[in-house]
Amino acid sequence: MDFGLVLLLLGGFLLGGAWSIWRADSDTEGRTGPQVVFAVILLTAALLASVSGILYLV
Known part of the structure; x- marks a missing residue:
């Protein structure tokens, strides 16, 4: 697997984590x-x- 694809997958994983933390607010x-x-x-x-x-x- 190409290293660029691994970085893209890592970026998507971190983006999902940021979104999860952002959405986890208290009422x-x-x-x-x-x-x-x-x-x-x-x-x-x-x-x-x-x-x-x-x-x-690229």
Whole structure:
């Protein structure tokens, strides 16, 4: 399997994790600060992995 495809799969996995954390808010309190920070970190990692995978394939 090509390394670029592995990076794309990793990016999709991290994107799903960021979406899962973003959607897991409390009905009364909303999203907490650490929850938002972790979701942003995962989103950034997902974007970096996806872009790296695309550039590796090109």
